Amino acid sequence: MDVTSTRHRNIRSLVDRLTHELGTQKAIAIRFDMAPSYLNQLLGGKKMGDDVARKIERQAGLAHGWMDVAHDVRSDTQQAPALSHALRIDPEIIASALRLLRLTFSNLDIDDFDNEQDGTPLAYAYEYLLKRGELTITPDNLIDFSKALSDRLREKNGNAEEEASGTGEHGSAGRNHRGTRRQA
Structure with missing residues (x-):
């Protein structure tokens, strides 16, 4: 899977997880410090650049590079910030x-x-x-x-x-x- 597809899958699973925590897509966009319409575009398949991926990782408390690695949605979403192999210092x-x-x-x-x-x-x-x-x-x-x-x-x-x-x-x-x- 290429990095564009990986990031798209990860943003979707991250938003799904955060929806349970924050309630709305608008609240998630605010947490990511972006416009709700931009988050919607990312969820719809808009290509996510490196800067946006790193920003989402910082705002979500995820390890540096988390958006670029395929994750097992069932087991990984609860443990995402604690990955031992990923770089944690931005x-x-x-x-x-x-x-x-x-x-x-x-x-x-x-x-x-x-x-x-x-x-x-x-x-x-x-x-x-x-x-x-x-x-x-x-x-x-x-x-x-x-x-x-x-x-x-x-x-x-x-x-x-x-x-x-x-x-x-x-x-x-x-x-x-x-x-x-x-x-x-």
């Missing part, structure tokens, strides 16, 4: 999370945070974007994330993030590793 969200983190560090004047030693901020950025369903970095989500990251680091490390970030009374930290730090 590369598009990772790329956006890296951009968000780089801009946040710049915004907070954090020069010496070692991304390769502590992946916690990247995990926070990924989680933040995933929950919001956003891929585009805007001034609003940059400000909101900067505050959220500061709060989470404070919870994790006590007041240690002031020393690590250089945001205390004395300005930036004495060491500047920006030149040696891998660009995000």
Whole structure:
């Protein structure tokens, strides 16, 4: 079966499953962040591109690539998010999370945070974007994330993030590793 047919079959089975949960096709379209008429076109056989397939997977909480793989409708629909062989990390969200983190560090004047030693901020950025369903970095989500990251680091490390970030009374930290730090 080709990917177009597979995606068509998967969207139909997914909508059937979600109809029991959400009630109407309109509610499902809203959950997928698309117009009900567009969802209807997809169900009617309109070709689904990669971007739309990934968006549906994100919005439905499915593993990356789920729409591209044929599933046993009877046994797989209840276990779709827990597939062990599929990639669960969306590369598009990772790329956006890296951009968000780089801009946040710049915004907070954090020069010496070692991304390769502590992946916690990247995990926070990924989680933040995933929950919001956003891929585009805007001034609003940059400000909101900067505050959220500061709060989470404070919870994790006590007041240690002031020393690590250089945001205390004395300005930036004495060491500047920006030149040696891998660009995000």
